[in-house]
Amino acid sequence: MRKWLIVPLALALALAVFAPPRAEAFKGTVTVALSGEPLSMDPHIQSEFIGTMIWPWAYDNLIQSEPLVGKLKPWLAEKFERINSKQYKFTLRKDAKFNDGTPVTAEAVKYSIDRIVDPKTKSRLVPYFKSIDRVEVADKYTAILHLKVADNGILKLLQRWGHVMNPKAKDMDPASISRNPQGSGPYVLKEWTKGQKMVFEANPHWWGSKMYPNRPKTLILRRIQESTTRVKALLAGEVDIVTGIAPQFIPEVKANPKLEVVAIPSVRILYMGFFTTHGGPFANVKVRQAVNHAVDSESIRKTFLGGFADPYFQLLHPWVYSGYSKKITSWYPYDLGKAKQLMKEAGFEKGFKATLFTTLGRYPADKEACESITGMVKKIGVDAPCGPLVFPLYRQTFTAFQQGKKKEPGFYYQGFGNGAGYTSVSLRGFSACKGAWSPHCFKEYDALVDKAIATEDIEDQQAEFEKAQMWMRDNATHKPILKIHEVVGNNKRVSFKASHDENFHPWEIAVK
Incomplete structure (x- = not known):
């Protein structure tokens, strides 16, 4: 009898060792309401903040950041090290698998970065990866990143944008990848009703399951555009977590004993930009300076943000690895008289549409x-009714102006976060000649940024980045208006901590 018991017992032990974590370890369903949804679940194509919040649900990055403090930590790479100023070594964990069971290897790291910079991909991330030369596969689980020039912030970039994709995706249709993530992340996308909701299920094969055994089993992302509607859904118990709560709703959320709300300074800067590449009034620096002086940022902060924002005078937040400057304390303060004088000097005293x-x-x-900006610039003769657009249409309109398909004078009001803290994402992203969100092309500016990024000495680099920011201010390329506070509400049945960098890590949510 004992001999017959040995085999079943050994088999049971083997199954216990090699079986994936039981799905029952994951707890319940958590519903999150955001103002939007990703344009695509292909993390190598777009540059947009809803995407950077959601892509890590299905894709792992090589490294991650600690919530609230931003310190980098091992993730898909169990170890990362700087070999020299132009080489970084990543040692991958051997227990990571893509959602089809394929092991994550150094070849996948190489494929992913190569895919981003490949012109055929038409990625908006290319300017961010300008410093990268190539990825060397040292062995199955070791990748070495080679840079063209030194880049002190490259790890920050990879923490936010270095999503590793299954090389099998090269044989897939791009449209299929956009809806069917090919990652190794903690969740698997099971359902997507465009414009309404996305449903994710916990990946039982995820390498991090032992670290986060109490994460939600099911995640539902609901796209609820209006802040009012999001708050109503939270109050009604239809959703568990809501971001972007408007200040006027905070007292109502606080009054509900089942809910809690928190406001923390965020990385997101709200600003205006002007399309100049194809000529027109905004190509004249004095017109841009005039509009800068005509917009009363403090009025916007007090009237519409209820004080849940900070006055702001530059385009880098304090958490970037280099470039934020305490020396920049003003940026074309509100002065209607000066604005009118500049319009006259520019030859547009009668204004324009x-x-x-x-x-x-x-x-x-x-x-x-x-809409308030419309009224402000009207006082200096700029007739510009505000056109609010849902994000997909906003992106299309922005691109049409970038590419010259729309040639009328154009400017915009939007936000830019740069949760990675990678200075280049901001300075190249919304102001370089090929920036994903850039409305202009100034080669002199690009040269300043390129020099700053390639500067190795920390103090010298800070000085070079400051020169680039001063150039932006002198040439009124944008109008920084506010740095907002992230206001998040949640049901007390879930344990959740908001983060200043707009990262949203559902694996850190615990259902009580």
């Missing part, structure tokens, strides 16, 4: 703030 557009419900009071 322009297209002004913004997002709808994506950022706190975006529509209302934009």
Whole structure:
């Protein structure tokens, strides 16, 4: 009898060792309401903040950041090290698998970065990866990143944008990848009703399951555009977590004993930009300076943000690895008389018509703030009714102006977060000649940024980045208006901590 018991017992032990974590370890369903949804679940194509919040649900990055403090930590790479100023070594964990069971290897790391910079991909991330030369596969689980020039912030970039994709995706149709993530992340996308909701299920084969055994079993992302509707859903118990709560609703949420709300300073800067590449009034620096002086940022902060925002005078937040400057304490303060004088000097004393557009419900009071800007610039002769647009249409309109398909004078009001803290994402992303969100091309500016990024000495690099920011201010490339506070509400049945960098890590949510 004992001999017959040995085999079943050994088999049972083997199954216990090699079986994936039981799905029952994951707890319940958590519903999250955001102002939007990703344009695509292909993390290598777009540059947009809802995507950077959601892509890590299905894709792992090589490294991650600690919530609230931003310290980098091992993730898909169990070890990362700087070999020299132009080489970084990543040692992958051997227990990581893609959602089809394929092991994650150094070849996948190489494939992913190669895919981003491949012109055929048409990725908006290319300017961010400008420093990267190539990825060397040292062995199955070791990848070495080679840079063209030194880049002190490259790890910050990979923490936010270095999503590792299954190389099998090269044989897939791009449209299929956009809806069917090919990652190794903690969740698997099971359902997507465009414009309404996305349903994710916990990946039982995820390498991090032992670290986060109490994460939600099911995640539902609901796209609820208006802040009012999101708050109503939270109050009604229809959703568990809501971001972007408008200030006027905070007292009502606080009064509910089942809910809690928190407001923390965020990385997101709200600003205006001007399309100049194809000529027109905004190609004249004095016109841009005039509009800068005509917009009363403090009025917007007090009237529409209820004080849940900070006055802001630059385009880098304090958490970037280099470049934020305490020396920049003003940026064309509100001065209507000076604005009118500049319009006269520019030859536009009688004003002109322009297209002004913004997002709808994506950022706190975006529509209302934009409409107030319409009234402000009207006082200096700029006739520009505000056109609020849902984000997909906003992106299309922005691109049409970038590419010269729309040639009328155009400017916009939007937000930019840069949760990675990678300075290049901001300075190249919304101002370089090929930036994903850049409305202009100034080669002198690009040269300043390129030099700053390649500067190895920390103090010298800070000085070079400051020069680039001063150039932006002198040439009025944008109008920084506010740095907002992230206001998040949640049901007390879930344990959740908001983060200043707009990261949203559902694996850190615990259902009570």
